[in-house]
Ligand code: SAH
């Protein structure tokens with residue numbers, strides 16, 4: 001029974017091909033694929049237009065395995081944080097945010113993060129293993145099941161736990177599956193600036209949108225809070241971004257975590273504007289979500305400072321949004337996702353993209 005092939009994390013074409021030799025008629029493979037990809041079935045029993053005998057046969061050979069939700073916490077602002085458990089006991093978090101008819105899902109790609117940014121809780125818990133395609137797609141599937149019928153559109157952001165571009169192989173396969181439900185233009189991959197990963201994204205035929213966590217206005221300060229900046233310096237990052245192929249109408253999003261007295265001055269806003277000059281971009285200012293346990297010395301600026309910083313950027317011609325964090329009351333906001341430690345810690349992953 002352990003040899004059953006999991007059908008989650010595969011495209012419809014792959015599912016149909018795997019199933020084809022075990023069904024009576026050619027179209028049945030596509031039927032099974034539709035149940036899994038479009039209708040989000042979590043068991044073969046649901047596939048009521050297949051005979052009982054066929055369902056039993058599928059059950060013998062295949063599995064519909066995905067992470068299981070073990071905790072859902074709802075925030076007052078309409079966002080929900082899910083803790084999901086993978087088959088080996090590893091737990092990760094993902095978040096669903098509602099805004100009118102639109103829902104945005106924030107997905108994790110790793111159970112922890114080896115990049116170790118000093119302001120990030122996921123970084124503070126350290127490296128965790130890479131999530132597999134079915135564990136990435138599974139987060140989407142779990143959250144879609146909970147959506148109300150009134151939601152018309154889903155956006156996906158890879159801004160949960162981990163660094164997506166240090167898990168490109170699994171991310172790439174998960175994207176192929178997700179594209180069947182969500183257009184690439186509604187999917188954003190956020191990176192700390194892993195250059196080989198950005199080049200990989202640039203090489204894809206179908207690309208999600210790119211977001212880059214800038215977080216500091218110069219190389220020295222960036223190294224201070226993002227150790228990865230030593231390996232992938234700001235000047236190389238920006239020359240790679242200037243060469244990044246952008247579809248019509250697309251822009252690169254820059255995320256900038258605002259930390260009191262560190263990177264929140266008017267002169268810093270001017271430096272950021274200078275860096276972005278000439279790149280079709282928008283900037284997302286994220287006031288720090290504080291965490292006294294993991295980084296007691298880092299504070300969020302006051303609201304006036306946050307607004308001044310945003311206005312200064314806007315006055316220099318940038319498109320700016322301030323992310324007054326969603327889900328902060330249930331620790332579902334950026335940089336607050338931690339999963340829960342499983343009893344046996346996963347082996348650390350390397351910083352080299354695979
Ligand atoms: N590893 C990727 C994606 C996950 S982090 C990346 O770094 O881009 C998603 C976003 O949360 C990043 O922009 C990061 O800068 C931000 N973030 C991390 N910790 C934060 C905190 N404590 N407060 C606010 N934003 C934070």
Ligand code: SF4
Pocket residue numbers: 113114115116117120121122123124160161162163191192213335
């Ligand atoms: Fe990892 Fe992103 Fe957190 Fe940095 S901000 S530690 S890259 S998850």
